[in-house]
Amino acid sequence: MATAPRPARLASPSRADDGGERRRYFAALTLDRPDVALCRATTAVARAIDEQLSGGPLTVPQHLVLKMLAAVGSCSQQELSEQLRIDRSVMVGCVDALEGAGLVRRERHPRDRRAYAVTLTPDGSAALAAADRAMAPVLDHAFAALTPDERATLVRLTRKLLDVPPAD
């Protein structure tokens, strides 16, 4: 092995061939597979948000529960699950944690003793206000690659995919 050009790495042996194409195949993939592009983008956004929120007092689902309770009043876990698109069995632990932190109360629904009436406490309102305040810059960071118009377009398209009628 005196004069043979030492291939520095497996992927780019000689720099002249398809190494570039191979290392950038993901870009080509996203053109063929919108579902994969969407999925990977969602993962990237969620990861960015979770990183910034790690160590904070609320997880994303917990924040969403407080937010909905503030918007529509006391709710059963079933209603929270349906509207937030969180599975019922996951909602159990979510409300458990919020109740343990004193941010919501679980009261029995007066007319349907199967269901709870999950209610926001004053502490919960305060925690929600703080979480809402902290959320804007986190979202701005996660969507920093998009202009405000593009971000609005993305929301419009995802709403169409979810069969949500356009905003009034």
Place this chain on the structure above:
Amino acid sequence: MATAPRPARLASPSRADDGGERRRYFAALTLDRPDVALCRATTAVARAIDEQLSGGPLTVPQHLVLKMLAAVGSCSQQELSEQLRIDRSVMVGCVDALEGAGLVRRERHPRDRRAYAVTLTPDGSAALAAADRAMAPVLDHAFAALTPDERATLVRLTRKLLDVPPAD
């Protein structure tokens, strides 16, 4: 539990139509939380695709592996993992299944015996062609809510989020 203290009443104790706001809270949520809209849309799309592909010979990740091998030639599992954004440990099982079905071969890379050279077999090429043919209508169904222009826009925005340069 004879005389429990009377809990606060629900937000909509008697009015039947007050549920309108409560039953449609998800629409309001998507306006505040683009990350949630994106996440739920991705789940909906993935679920629609998985449903149509269930029973088929290839899963989505397996299809992606064959597709990349056909596009760039033999690859190490590491390269497949990086470009397809699939974790290395998951790629193991993915290639295992493809090898078991005879669609790829695992050969040791001649210059780096740590790595495999995963190679498409003739059967793999045939399976890929069939899967590619079956994919178009599945994607059309999953993205049926969007016009072709909107679908292209969605791809463009997700590519920006993933920091992929615009297509040539």
Place this chain on the structure above:
DNA sequence: CAGAAATCATCTACCGTCAAACAATCTCCG
């Protein structure tokens, strides 16, 4: 050349989600 550090594939432990089963309760209908 020898040892340190990095890399590739793999394995294992862990976490979060989903489907199914369950008890308690409500609604419907004869």
Place this chain on the structure above:
DNA sequence: CGGAGATTGTTTGACGGTAGATGATTTCTG
């Protein structure tokens, strides 16, 4: 009234994905 079926919250088990450690091999550094 009373039983069948649906609904609410919960638990359980299976599944998929991720992080960290491991063994084999390569590359780097002195």
